[in-house]
Amino acid sequence: MELYDLTIHQAHELLARREISSVELTQALLDRIAAVDEKVKAYLCVLEEAALADAAAADRRRAEGEDHPLLGIPLAVKDVLTTRGIETTCGSRMLENFKPTFDATAIIKLRDAGAVLMGKTNTDEFAMGSTTENSAFFTTHNPWDLSRVPGGSSGGSAAATAAGECIAAIGSDTGGSIRQPASFCGVAGLKPTYGRVSRHGLVAFASSLDQVGALGKDVTDCALLLQTMAGHDPMDSTSAELPVPDYREGMDRSVAGIKLGVPREYFREGMQPEVEQAVRQALDVYESLGAELVDISMPHTDYCLSTYYVLAPAEASANLARFDGIRYGYSAPDAQDIWETYRKTRAEGFGPEVKRRIMLGTYALSTGYYDAYYLKAQKVRTLIKQDFDRAYAQVDALVAPTVPLTAFRIGEKIDDLLQLYLVDILTLSTNLAGICGVSIPCGMANGLPIGMQVLGNAYQEATVLRVAYAYEQATDWHLRRPPL
Ligand code: GLN
Numbered sequence: 001m002e003l004y005d006l007t008i009h010q011a012h013e014l015l016a017r018r019e020i021s022s023v024e025l026t027q028a029l030l031d032r033i034a035a036v037d038e039k040v041k042a043y044l045c046v047l048e049e050a051a052l053a054d055a056a057a058a059d060r061r062r063a064e065g066e067d068h069p070l071l072g073i074p075l076a077v078k079d080v081l082t083t084r085g086i087e088t089t090c091g092s093r094m095l096e097n098f099k100p101t102f103d104a105t106a107i108i109k110l111r112d113a114g115a116v117l118m119g120k121t122n123t124d125e126f127a128m129g130s131t132t133e134n135s136a137f138f139t140t141h142n143p144w145d146l147s148r149v150p151g152g153s154s155g156g157s158a159a160a161t162a163a164g165e166c167i168a169a170i171g172s173d174t175g176g177s178i179r180q181p182a183s184f185c186g187v188a189g190l191k192p193t194y195g196r197v198s199r200h201g202l203v204a205f206a207s208s209l210d211q212v213g214a215l216g217k218d219v220t221d222c223a224l225l226l227q228t229m230a231g232h233d234p235m236d237s238t239s240a241e242l243p244v245p246d247y248r249e250g251m252d253r254s255v256a257g258i259k260l261g262v263p264r265e266y267f268r269e270g271m272q273p274e275v276e277q278a279v280r281q282a283l284d285v286y287e288s289l290g291a292e293l294v295d296i297s298m299p300h301t302d303y304c305l306s307t308y309y310v311l312a313p314a315e316a317s318a319n320l321a322r323f324d325g326i327r328y329g330y331s332a333p334d335a336q337d338i339w340e341t342y343r344k345t346r347a348e349g350f351g352p353e354v355k356r357r358i359m360l361g362t363y364a365l366s367t368g369y370y371d372a373y374y375l376k377a378q379k380v381r382t383l384i385k386q387d388f389d390r391a392y393a394q395v396d397a398l399v400a401p402t403v404p405l406t407a408f409r410i411g412e413k414i415d416d417l418l419q420l421y422l423v424d425i426l427t428l429s430t431n432l433a434g435i436c437g438v439s440i441p442c443g444m445a446n447g448l449p450i451g452m453q454v455l456g457n458a459y460q461e462a463t464v465l466r467v468a469y470a471y472e473q474a475t476d477w478h479l480r481r482p483p484l
Contacts, residue, residue, distance in 0.1 A: 003028035004164035005481055008221040011167055012069050015062065022062075022072025025167075026055035026116050029074045033118075033165045036484050041140050042150075042160035044079050045087055046119040054116040061114055069224045071114030076166035078157045079120035080127050081107055081212070082201040090203050091123040091135040091153075094349035095329040104201020105236065106170065106212045106229045113228045118166050121156025125351045126320065127177055127205045129153050130423045133414045134353045141410070142184060143482035144448055148407040151181030154215065158185040161215050162482055168216040168225060172202055174209045175308055176402075176427025179439035182215055183402035183451025186441045186480060188468070189215045190222035193458045194434035195240035197226070198233030206315035207238075209308075209431040218478045219469045222438060223247040226461060245462055255470040256290025261395035265301035266426050271404035278443025278450040279401045285474050286399065291467075294395050298387040301429065303380050305421060308428040310364050310377035316354075317361030323349060385433045392457040397467050401426055402439040402451035427453070436461050438468045441477040449477075 003025055006014070014020045033046055051074065058072035082088050082100035089095045103111065111117070124134035132140040132155035140155045142148040143163040150159040154171030158181035161169045171178040173191035182189025190213045197212040204210060214225035230244045262283060267276055283293055325331035325345030332344030350358070364373040391398060403423060413420045430437045436456050443450040456464035472478050 002164065004032040006167060007217045008069060008073050008168050008224050011073055015072050016067060022055040022058040022116060023052060025072065026051050026074050026118070029118060029166060036163055037165060039141060039146055039484070040143050040159050040163045040165065041138050042121055042156045042163065042165055043076070043119045044089060044091070044122050044137060044156065047086065047117060051116050051118050058114045058116060066114070068113045070110060070228055072116060074116040074118045074167050075110060076118050076121045076157055076160045076169040077107065078123050078154050078169070078171045080123055080172055080203045081170065082203065083107055083117070083120065087120065088203070090127070091125045091137065092350065092354070093136045093330060094323050098329040102201065105198035105233045107201065109229050110170070121154070121160055121169060123156055124153035125354050126203065126316070127153040127172055127174055128316070128353050128357055130176070130180060130420060131414065132156060133410065134351060136351050139410055142407045143484055144186065145407065147409055148448070149184065149410050151184035151407065153177040155181045157215050158182050158187055158189065161185070161187045161217060163484055164481070168214065168221045170225070171213055171215050173211055173213050173431065174205050175312060175431050176424040178213045178215060179402050179427050179437060179451070179453055180424060182439045184407040184449065186449030186477070186482070187215055187217055188219050188222050188438060188440045188478065189213065190226060190438045190461070191430060191436060192226055192230065192461055193436040195238055196436070196459065196461065197229045198236040198239045200233055200235035204319040206312040207319060208315060209312060211431070219438065219440060219465055219472050220248070220251070223251060223465050240459070242459060247462055247465055250462065251466050251469050252473070253466060254290065255286065255467055258291045258467065259294055259395040260286055260291050260467065261294050261296035261391050261398040263296045263298045263301070263391070263398055263400055265298050266400035268404055268425070271401065272406060272445070274443070274445035275401050275404060275406065275450050278445070279399070279452045282442040282452050282471060283399060285471060289470055289474060296391050296395065296398065298391065298429070300380065300383045300387050304384060304428045304432060305425055307377045307380045307384065307432060309360070309421065310373050311381065313357040313361030314364045314374050315361070317358045317365065320354065320358055381432050384429055388433045388435060388457070397460070397463055398455040400453055400455070402453040403427070406445050406448040406450060430455055434458060436464055438464050440468050440472060441480070442471070442475070443477065444480070
């Protein structure tokens with residue numbers, strides 16, 4: 001096996017036994033990036049020198065007797081998390097060349113653990129999108145088929161992980177942006193509970209939905225990354241003051257006797273038949289492992305899309321007001337007065353999807369429409385959450401497809417908004433309910449990965465990881481690598 005194909009836990013074993021150094025491992029990944037990123041285009045920036053310096057520092061720490069599962073492990077980070085002195089663009093012209101003065105809390109925790117930062121990965125502009133086609137810079141390609149999208153918005157992180165351009169990666173998930181690209185690229189992607197990981201330094205898209213999470217080659221890697229990033233942070237008032245359990249302890253316990261809900265409404269008419277078939281076969285695997293399958297109805301599922309597309313743009317319109325040409329990033333050079341500065345900066349700095357969301361959101365929040373749209377959406381959000389509450393009163397976790405289809409061609413849906421928004425129909429509810437979920441590979445169709453998600457109640461990451469791990473141990477989908 002090539003060094004770049006290793007998981008975190010495999011690489012850690014070799015590092016701990018001194019069979020490889022972090023400098024060697026990091027160099028192997030830089031070589032891999034040099035060989036394939038021209039085709040995949042996962043990275044917006046590669047930190048060659050800084051990564052080797054991080055790696056050398058990690059090797060010294062290890063020589064002095066330190067150990068941590070992430071010490072010396074090369075990671076990629078979605079370019080929506082602030083990195084001190086390192087460009088943080090959010091895939092937008094608005095923040096081209098913007099260098100933050102501080103690291104996001106998740107980044108600080110990863111750095112303290114000794115992780116090596118390889119670079120920043122491509123994303124749809126301000127994480128708004130499902131394909132990375134909304135990046136202001138370029139589109140990332142799916143490593144399984146370069147003519148197809150990697151998913152999004154954490155498409156760069158998912159593609160980099162699948163292509164062996166990093167050992168694992170960090171992303172963010174507001175409506176599916178970790179799980180959906182994980183599904184399209186055949187890797188594992190974990191969206192933690194709202195409040196589990198600090199959002200300090202995550203550039204805000206929709207503050208009641210955003211969450212930082214992990215993408216890895218397997219479930220164990222997601223658990224290790226979550227372990228390091230989770231916990232209360234005084235810099236984020238929405239981060240929970242709850243103890244962080246040991247996520248790997250008990251992860252390998254049998255799922256015999258566990259109750260898994262199968263939400264009827266998530267097996268939709270019009271979904272790709274191979275996807276339904278793969279997930280149904282995965283359910284058979286769970287039954288053979290002794291899990292009990294329970295038919296569940298989530299009656300408000302059909303309202304998730306419209307609820308999300310009122311609330312997320314409303315919050316985005318407020319959050320993106322800060323990009324005014326005065327405080328951060330781009331400022332229109334030839335404006336005559338303050339109003340022209342605002343107008344030109346925002347007209348030139350934002351791409352079309354971001355503008356659309358700002359307009360939709362401003363409309364939904366404006367006098368006269370607030371009650372009809374925003375307030376109504378908040379009420380429906382409660383109904384969606386109650387669907388989950390009722391489900392978790394009966395079962396330990398839910399199992400469903402992550403996306404109703406496999407990766408489609410670049411350019412295929414970008415001009416058909418409804419088709420594009422529908423790609424996230426099965427992931428949005430998790431964020432609306434504030435709960436957690438992990439997507440793992442469960443099949444292939446025409447050379448493209450299929451993903452399924454295991455969803456758990458708030459702060460039940462340990463259950464979700466255990467259920468996903470049991471399937472992973474019983475199958476070998478997670479061992480496949482794209483033929484790059
Ligand atoms: N694709 C969804 C959107 O465009 C979700 C994005 C995300 O989770 N960041 O809003």
